Amino acid sequence: MGKLSKREASIRNINAHQKLFQCPICESEMVIEDKGAIRCPENHSFDIAKQGYINFMTKPVHSMYSKELFESRYEVIQSGLYDKVHEKIAKLIGAETETILDAGCGEGSHLMKITDRMNHRVIPVGIDIAKEGIATAAKHTEQKLWCVGDLANSPFKKQTFDCILNFLSPANYLEFQRLLTPQGKVIKVVPQEGYLQQLRKQAYAQSEKEHYTNEQTVNRFKEQYTKVDVHRINYTLPIDPKFLPNLLGMTPLGWHVKNTDEIQIREITIDLDILVGQ
Ligand SMILES: C[S@@+](CC[C@H](N)C(=O)[O-])C[C@H]1O[C@@H](n2cnc3c(N)ncnc32)[C@H](O)[C@@H]1O
Numbered sequence: 001m002g003k004l005s006k007r008e009a010s011i012r013n014i015n016a017h018q019k020l021f022q023c024p025i026c027e028s029e030m031v032i033e034d035k036g037a038i039r040c041p042e043n044h045s046f047d048i049a050k051q052g053y054i055n056f057m058t059k060p061v062h063s064m065y066s067k068e069l070f071e072s073r074y075e076v077i078q079s080g081l082y083d084k085v086h087e088k089i090a091k092l093i094g095a096e097t098e099t100i101l102d103a104g105c106g107e108g109s110h111l112m113k114i115t116d117r118m119n120h121r122v123i124p125v126g127i128d129i130a131k132e133g134i135a136t137a138a139k140h141t142e143q144k145l146w147c148v149g150d151l152a153n154s155p156f157k158k159q160t161f162d163c164i165l166n167f168l169s170p171a172n173y174l175e176f177q178r179l180l181t182p183q184g185k186v187i188k189v190v191p192q193e194g195y196l197q198q199l200r201k202q203a204y205a206q207s208e209k210e211h212y213t214n215e216q217t218v219n220r221f222k223e224q225y226t227k228v229d230v231h232r233i234n235y236t237l238p239i240d241p242k243f244l245p246n247l248l249g250m251t252p253l254g255w256h257v258k259n260t261d262e263i264q265i266r267e268i269t270i271d272l273d274i275l276v277g278q
């Protein structure tokens, strides 16, 4: 038998995990069709793309994140810049977790790198409203569950995930509550004041945007959960100058830089709060 196409392999994998999904329109069970769609009894149908992801959007959304931004993010994350963060999160997720949803997963590398570091097998699922992000994720990985979809209207059954990861992305706490198993946890990663400070200093010199506080976001998180732990992770790594275009390209901060040749950065700081809520 010949090698399965990416789409065929993905259809098999989605079939094996069919129980995770529900129709985002009518909330019914979904079945996978051989020809590459996932459909509910009401005939709401969503395509499985040739790259292997499922598109659950009912209308196209214009994302402010481009394919180039996600490719830059991919390169930066693959370079190991966030490895210590991944290590920490893999430990925080713990041994009892079977299913993990990365809500706002972008190009998917954080989820992949975190699950690679775990000592047991888990079912990782990524959802993002930006098709460009999910297409990049599907391009770089085999047989993973990548979904284009809106967190406000997600295509998953209630109490499906033991852990919801929300890495530098907007949260939807009502939906997180619906999707979490009773003992499940939400792990939200938010920037701390030193995050990418070298970049921010150059891009926003003399502007109020140079300063950042995550206080509001952290307080809002604390209101949602009875038990909250905050783990700050802060380190600085040297940067190879040829890597700078990817670093500038991976964040909206880069949009404000007029002449990239003028940017001189030799090191970069990762400063994040990892919030764990239960
Ligand atoms: C700053 S990016 C972070 C992406 C990724 N977690 C990372 O750290 O590389 C924020 C992401 O949230 C996604 N997003 C925003 N609103 C969303 C929604 N309503 N549903 C799903 N994803 C959403 C964006 O498309 C974008 O990919």
Ligand SMILES: [Zn+2]
Pocket (backbone or CB within 6 Å): 023, 024, 025, 026, 027, 028, 040, 041, 042, 043, 044
């Ligand atoms: Zn339906």
